[in-house]
Amino acid sequence: MTDIGYVRTEMLPEQDAPSSAVGVVHWIRVNLFSGWFNSILTILAIYFVASLLYGVLPWVFKSSWTAHSLNECRESIVAQYGEGATGACWAVIRERYLQLLYGFYPSELYWRVNLAFVGLLVAIAPVLFAGIPRKVLWFSAASPFAIFWLLWGGTIWLPLSVVAGFVLGYVAYVLVSKPAGSLAGTIAAFLVPVLWWLLLAAPVASGLQSIIPLASESVESARFGGFMLSVTIGVTGIALSLPIGIVLALGRQSDLWIVKTICVGFIEFIRGVPLITLLFVASTLLNIFLPPGTTFDIILRVMIMVTLFSSAYMAEVVRGGLAALPRGQYEAADSLGLDYWKAQRLIIMPQALKISIPAIVGNFIGLFKDTTLVSIIGLLDPIGLSTSIRANQEWNGIIWELYGFIALMFFIVCFSMGRYAMYLERKLKTGH
Amino acid sequence: MSQVIEREIDRSQMQVSDEIAIQITNMNKWFGSFHVLRDINLTVQRGERIVVCGPSGSGKSTLIRCINALEEHQEGQIIVDGTELSSDLKNVDKIRSEVGMVFQHFNLFPHLSILDNCTLAPIWVRKTPKKEAEEIAMHFLEKVKIPEQADKFPGQLSGGQQQRVAIARSLCMQPRIMLFDEPTSALDPEMIKEVLDTMIQLAEEGMTMLVVTHEMGFARQVANRVIFMDQGQIVEQNEPEEFFGNPKSDRTKLFLSQILNN
Numbered sequence: 288m289t290d291i292g293y294v295r296t297e298m299l300p301e302q303d304a305p306s307s308a309v310g311v312v313h314w315i316r317v318n319l320f321s322g323w324f325n326s327i328l329t330i331l332a333i334y335f336v337a338s339l340l341y342g343v344l345p346w347v348f349k350s351s352w353t354a355h356s357l358n359e360c361r362e363s364i365v366a367q368y369g370e371g372a373t374g375a376c377w378a379v380i381r382e383r384y385l386q387l388l389y390g391f392y393p394s395e396l397y398w399r400v401n402l403a404f405v406g407l408l409v410a411i412a413p414v415l416f417a418g419i420p421r422k423v424l425w426f427s428a429a430s431p432f433a434i435f436w437l438l439w440g441g442t443i444w445l446p447l448s449v450v451a452g453f454v455l456g457y458v459a460y461v462l463v464s465k466p467a468g469s470l471a472g473t474i475a476a477f478l479v480p481v482l483w484w485l486l487l488a489a490p491v492a493s494g495l496q497s498i499i500p501l502a503s504e505s506v507e508s509a510r511f512g513g514f515m516l517s518v519t520i521g522v523t524g525i526a527l528s529l530p531i532g533i534v535l536a537l538g539r540q541s542d543l544w545i546v547k548t549i550c551v552g553f554i555e556f557i558r559g560v561p562l563i564t565l566l567f568v569a570s571t572l573l574n575i576f577l578p579p580g581t582t583f584d585i586i587l588r589v590m591i592m593v594t595l596f597s598s599a600y601m602a603e604v605v606r607g608g609l610a611a612l613p614r615g616q617y618e619a620a621d622s623l624g625l626d627y628w629k630a631q632r633l634i635i636m637p638q639a640l641k642i643s644i645p646a647i648v649g650n651f652i653g654l655f656k657d658t659t660l661v662s663i664i665g666l667l668d669p670i671g672l673s674t675s676i677r678a679n680q681e682w683n684g685i686i687w688e689l690y691g692f693i694a695l696m697f698f699i700v701c702f703s704m705g706r707y708a709m710y711l712e713r714k715l716k717t718g719h
Numbered sequence: 720m721s722q723v724i725e726r727e728i729d730r731s732q733m734q735v736s737d738e739i740a741i742q743i744t745n746m747n748k749w750f751g752s753f754h755v756l757r758d759i760n761l762t763v764q765r766g767e768r769i770v771v772c773g774p775s776g777s778g779k780s781t782l783i784r785c786i787n788a789l790e791e792h793q794e795g796q797i798i799v800d801g802t803e804l805s806s807d808l809k810n811v812d813k814i815r816s817e818v819g820m821v822f823q824h825f826n827l828f829p830h831l832s833i834l835d836n837c838t839l840a841p842i843w844v845r846k847t848p849k850k851e852a853e854e855i856a857m858h859f860l861e862k863v864k865i866p867e868q869a870d871k872f873p874g875q876l877s878g879g880q881q882q883r884v885a886i887a888r889s890l891c892m893q894p895r896i897m898l899f900d901e902p903t904s905a906l907d908p909e910m911i912k913e914v915l916d917t918m919i920q921l922a923e924e925g926m927t928m929l930v931v932t933h934e935m936g937f938a939r940q941v942a943n944r945v946i947f948m949d950q951g952q953i954v955e956q957n958e959p960e961e962f963f964g965n966p967k968s969d970r971t972k973l974f975l976s977q978i979l980n981n
């Protein structure tokens with residue numbers, strides 16, 4: 288019998304891992320050449336990417352930045368790089384980038400757009416990142432009105448009377464819910480501001496303006512265009528469609544038959560029609576229904592349609608999140624004595640929205656890209672502008688440079704949204 | 720099945736007062752056309768500890784869920800702490816904040832830390848200032864012996880710890896009645912004891928408790944009444960000694976022989 292007892296007498300020192308287990312070589316081995324199949328894929332992929340770059344890079348860099356027409360571009364490229372050379376004509380971007388960014392906004396007022404954009408960034412910061420002081424949220428709440436006033440100008444009484452609508456809604460809620468219950472209060476809080484906005488806000492604003500004139504130079508919607516237009520429509524749609532979508536999703540689950548039917552009807556109708564038909568309705572049909580003589584701003588109409596369209600999808604996304612929550616969460620909230628709205632706000636929605644983050648952000652990205660459809664009803668977003676630039680004699684025939692630039696701008700925005708969503712998901716992860 | 724509880728139990732505190740905590744009279748409930756609770760009559764004195772047992776599907780959960788209006792009853796009367804449960808939402812909210820409930824699957828809020836789980840309802844329902852709510856929460860977390868987990872999230876705790884947090888969360892509302900729906904059924908055997916210990920401690924402090932459980936050891940030691948339900952009815956109720964030693968109905972005998980044999 289051999290002795291199986293064993294006692295270590297000398298402890299081993301720590302040693303560096305062999306170079307095959309760490310570092311670049313290790314990474315390449317594990318990730319790119321872990322087997323024959325993986326190795327073949329890697330080689331094919333490298334070949335593909337290399338030939339793509341080989342084709343594209345010369346075009347990107349053998350370019351002309353200074354010409355004033357497409358022909359001039361081509362000539363200067365040939366002159367510089369020899370007969371047969373083809374390259375990008377970035378001169379078109381150089382010449383037209385202001386237009387692509389601001390549309391036909393008066394150039395002496397560009398600062399207003401820039402200021403509005405900075406305001407937007409400051410306003411969304413506390414919403415996006417928890418580290419920003421909470422007080423900035425007050426700025427966020429005020430910023431939509433300030434931003435719209437900056438962009439469109441005109442009397443300051445108009446945005447103020449729109450704000451007054453919210454105040455009236457709150458007052459109506461407090462006054463009505465005391466004697467008549469919170470449902471009646473909610474209805475009043477909805478109806479009073481809507482009536483105010485539709486019927487009284489504009490006359491009151493112009494009345495106040497005639498008493499105390501306070502106005503900045505106004506810029507009409509026809510001059511809006513470029514990325515500024517896309518961002519205006521996109522951000523409005525994004526900011527409004529999530530709350531509206533949440534309300535619709537809750538309405539769809541409601542015990543009140545009439546509320547539920549309205550919500551389901553709305554969602555199913557909107558999801559059943561293409562956005563472009565809604566935009567056509569916005570651009571042409573709506574005028575027929577409005578009282579003659581009223582002007583209802585085209586950009587406002589488009590923003591409403593885009594928001595409604597997106598909120599129907601948002602409602603379904605949120606409903607998916609709600610459905611994924613176990614019933615026990617509702618029961619625990621109920622058994623602690625939380626009422627419906629508190630339970631929704633503190634327990635249900637934070638979890639449902641967290642589950643839905645990827646889909647919600649997917650919707651946001653879709654919405655932002657869909658803003659390019661407004662070019663079809665004649666608004667001058669970057670796509671609309673590119674059509675008119677290409678119709679121009681000098682730039683007739685230019686395609687890749689223009690669309691490449693537009694694509695790049697959209698990519699930056701959409702990619703950032705996607706990355707932010709991933710950051711948020713990681714941050715909110717509380718399980719194992 | 721029955722967990723041995725090696726522990727001296729202080730019965731001096733476990734006095735039952737004459738005051739009535741819960742009174743259920745001629746209560747009936749249907750799920751659609753299914754008559755799930757039939758003519759339930761039950762009076763619970765303040766300080767009483769009642770264990771409810773019975774085969775699966777007999778309506779135990781439904782009964783105790785009716786007491787804090789998680790389920791609606793269609794006939795009869797339920798009076799909790801002097802307030803009748805009706806469709807009036809004010810009464811419902813009042814009763815719910817007085818009655819704590821512990822679920823089989825804990826139902827902690829996974830997106831909130833343990834401390835936030837415990838302070839949420841006091842802050843939002845009772846309007847307790849945050850600091851005070853946190854002190855109360857820490858007090859009860861100490862009581863269930865996990866104050867050091869306060870900053871973790873539910874997903875990072877073991878089942879037994881989660882259930883103790885759930886008990887602490889209910890206690891933070893300082894309820895006068897506690898309902899337990901199979902609080903140990905989802906736990907591994909070694910964790911059952913820690914939860915039962917917490918519940919025994921509660922009983923010793925005179926809490927009125929209604930516990931659905933098959934832990935007969937717990938029932939023998941703590942309960943002053945055991946109720947046996949079958950097919951939506953209360954079939955037998957008695958003191959634990961009598962109930963286990965000398966069951967009257969055949970159904971009870973059959974049920975006891977089944978659960979005590981495995």
Ligand SMILES: Nc1ncnc2c1ncn2[C@@H]1O[C@H](COP(=O)(O)OP(=O)(O)OP(=O)(O)O)[C@@H](O)[C@H]1O
Pocket residue numbers: 750753755773774775776777778779780781782
């Ligand atoms: N929401 C519901 N809708 C319809 N039927 C239900 C519902 N909840 C429970 N039931 C039925 O009512 C009966 C009693 O259910 P209950 O959950 O009260 O039983 P239980 O005694 O708690 O059983 P278990 O020991 O399995 O938990 C069962 O037959 C069940 O199928």
Ligand SMILES: [Mg+2]
Pocket residue numbers: 779780781900901
């Ligand atoms: Mg049950």
